[in-house]
Amino acid sequence: MTKILMTGVTGYIGGAVLTRFAQRPDFNSFDIRAVVRSAEKGEKIKALYKNVTPIVGSHSDISLMSKAAAEVDVVIAMADCDDVDAATGTLQGLKQRFQETGKKPIFINTSGTGVLSDNAAGMYASETIWDDADPDQIALLKPSQPHRPVDLKIVAADEEGYVNTYIILPCTIWSIAKGPLFDQGISNKKSVQIPALIRASLDRGHGGMVGAGKNIWHNIEVHELADLYSILFDAVLSSNGPGHGREGYYFGAHEEHTLYQVGQGISDTLQKMNKSKGGEPTTFTKEELDKYFNGSSYLGSNSRCRPTRSKALGWAPKLTTKDMIASIYAETELVIEISASAKSDKL
Ligand SMILES: NC(=O)c1ccc[n+]([C@@H]2O[C@H](COP(=O)([O-])OP(=O)(O)OC[C@H]3O[C@@H](n4cnc5c(N)ncnc54)[C@H](OP(=O)(O)O)[C@@H]3O)[C@@H](O)[C@H]2O)c1
Known part of the structure; x- marks a missing residue:
């Protein structure tokens, strides 16, 4: 069974992504662990999906994240793209996983195209269009841009060589998320x-x-964004995996x-x-x-x-x-x- 650790599944993006994974024919071949803050929601998720085990706690708890990440092949983080401690704990655990198995684990992180934002204050349309297939252009983004500290930390870990990292950057996400997690009030159904x-x-x-x-x-519709996580996951697990590290930025935009x-x-x-x-x-x-x-x-x-x-x-x-x-x-x-x-x- 592929062991996957997810964060943020009680949220808008994470709820849509877990829902999308649950629709995959191979869903039962995954052993999913989900870090959740609410024990009650964790139990409800477990009741819905037998192969999802809640880990109750905060993703900012470095030791909790490190221990949880050390036990999986893939981490899909969808909670808070600015939480440096969450990334630190996850990377510590994945490094340990690599040392113990000799196989590079996978880290799919959620960032956001807010990293591209400027100070226009509504007064002009920028001519600059950022391309996720142009790593030299992405490298021009200042470390002070939103979400950039976590993105840079993750790309640096890929360069160290113990993990393959992929960063999905959604833009303005829209529509009301649907599925049992949302109907049962477990996950947040609306965007920001x-x-x-x-x-x-x-x-x-x-x-x-x-x-x-x-x-x-x-902009991107939330269920179509969730498709990107599932498609990227398949590509990453395939033998000729897609770009990772500094070549591993994937805009979730249409x-x-x-x-x-x-x-x-x-x-x-x-x-x-x-x-x-x-x-x-x-x-x-x-x-x-x-x-x-x-x-x-x-x-x-x-x-x-x-x-x-x-x-x-x-x-x-x-x-x-x-x-x-x-x-x-x-x-x-x-x-x-x-x-x-x-x-x-x-x-
Ligand atoms: N929505 C958008 O348009 C958009 C676009 C681009 C990027 N993003 C970024 O993507 C991330 C997720 O966005 P979202 O819209 O899905 O947000 P959301 O609906 O508020 O969900 C956030 C999720 O993260 C969890 N979480 C937050 N802090 C946590 C902690 N300390 N420990 C464990 N879990 C924690 C929340 O758990 P609880 O249920 O316990 O609160 C919830 O599951 C954010 O960083 C956001 O900035 C969002």
Whole structure:
């Protein structure tokens, strides 16, 4: 049985990826261990999938991660792409695995195309497009960029020679995740960026954007992103494995959108729901950025990328920016439902 350690399976990406793995015909040939913080959720996962064993604890616990990683062939990390301790513990354990077996283990880590972000604050569309098949271009990214400290640590470990590392970098992920983990309330079914914009827009009664919303990000539907993990996993285990280490970046991205387009989509949706008069999105004021986004203009950055290496694996996402905009209605209903249940919990 292939031994796999996963983190983040109670989350949006990790839940979608475990769900995707559970749909594979060879799923029962995997011995999966999942690091979870909630013992109760761990038991529910075990009840759903007999071959998934929960390890209750934090992925930031270096000794816990080191021990867990030393016992597996593959680690798929999907919890927090900025947690250096999680990467340290995982790499320590994988090094021990290599020393004990003489076989290089595999580390598939989740980062994000936030690593490409600039300071546009919504005022321009960048001309720069980053290509995951161009390691020299990726090497130009400053160590101070988001997620970069963990990415660099992982690539350095590959260069040391005891592990093959692969980094998946999702962009703006969208749509409500589906499957038993989500239906049973075990995993988080919603993303980050669009729901955050919807929450702020509902509150102010109008679609909003950072600056003029001219900045561009790529987008990917969550189940199509989960396909990339499964396809990369197969490729990695095949005899002529794909690029790893400094050649092991895989963008999880398909089409592009401007922030303006998302703001307009939210504005139209709120109008359809009789929650706003509609019309063009307006710029978030400084007070609104402080209130809803911790004072950050991050959503106004550019993050443009070309997933050449991911697509060379045979990964072929189909859902478009138009589909993403159409999904805003259902995402808004979910945001409303979650905030209503949070309010009733407080009462
Ligand atoms: N969503 C996006 O659009 C997107 C795009 C690119 C990159 N990313 C990055 O991908 C990562 C996962 O994102 P997501 O959207 O799936 O987030 P999410 O839904 O919030 O899930 C995070 C997962 O990590 C787990 N986790 C967090 N801290 C942990 C700890 N100390 N020990 C053990 N488990 C821990 C959470 O467990 P609990 O259930 O216990 O909280 C949950 O399972 C993040 O680093 C995010 O920045 C996300």
